[in-house]
Amino acid sequence: MIRDPEYVNIVLKSSFDHFSDRIFLVDEKTNPLDEHLFFLRGNKWRYLRNKISPLFSQVKLKWMYEEIDKCVNLFDECLAELSDGKDLDIKELLARYTTDVVASCGFGIEPQCLKNPSSEFRKIGREYFDPNKINMRMLFLRLSIPRLLMWFKIKTVSAKINNFFLTTTKNILHHRRSTGVVRKDFVQLLLELKEKGTVEIDTTEIEKDETYKESPNEKIETLRIYPSVPALNRECMKDFTLPDGTVIEKGLHVLVPILSLHRDPKYFPEPLEYKPDRFENPPVNGTYMPFGDGPRTCIGKLPLLALLPFCCGGIQQQGGNQRKRFAEAAMTSVLARSLEKYKFELSPMNNCGDIKLNPKVITSSPLHGIFLRIHKL
């Protein structure tokens, strides 16, 4: 485990060529859904990252905000129905909202999970992330003995989940190709990429780490206390010697404990206190990384900068460059709509100040949901 911010930067950024892969292994024949950026290694990862990065540039994502807006309308309708002072698990509602956004921006389909909690898309999403015994065992194998999965050709997801995503994608691609229908979504961008071999590139924006600069303090403080991914991992690809002489041998797994760095009083005094103003001064380099860091940083960071404010309630200052205004337009319209109509308060059902995280889930997920009371203004 690496905890020194200087060494964290070495592993994630300056000596990336020694630590370029995560610890996961992929057997794409047995588990085709595993063949994605997060798990891929070496040249396959490099190739795909280069091809896909431009799709996440701001220019390419302009259309996304129209789609998000449609989902926000649905969210608003749900709040209207629920705003009678009843206790509402906002985590569940936001999960449905997120599924709608992903389905519509990713696949161009509208599962309307917000309206219909038992829609197939939501059921599959719930099943995929459910910390049941099978999923927990699979996670253990992935993290501890990934080779075992390869040797025994173990399927990492159920046939149902596998078939759902493969069939959905195949059907959409077939429909687009056979009818010539063009939609604004990632499938369309991928089709374009496949046909032309490239899309217009605007990579500079996503390579710069602008999480800190671009985000309102409220939002980055929430991600400090509750980083969605509590730890990063990297595999050492060739022997490496740290400045203090410690040798990290090839094949060793290196862990960067984001959650504990974010809550270390040395870098963030009174770490459990919600103090957005602490970000008036930049944090020590290598101590704050909710989206990871270096060339393998989260590719969804850019669209998320626009999405997150809705979940976390941050408002950015007026002004700034075009990009800021663009994200700002998306967030302020959503916030304005919600805050104009409703008052939100914590429900007594939460019964504690600090949100307890579910120890069975690898991402930071509240153990008991987050209950709010919503009142119409």
Ligand code: HEM
């Ligand atoms: C609040 C939401 C999210 C958070 C906090 C988050 C955080 C992270 C973190 C910590 C990593 C690991 C980075 C590293 O190892 O240095 C990661 C990787 C990744 N994320 Fe996210 N993520 C979020 C949502 C998303 C979304 C919505 C997408 C897709 C649109 C996405 C796509 C990815 C991909 C593809 C990777 C792997 C990148 C690579 O290895 O090249 N993430 N994310």
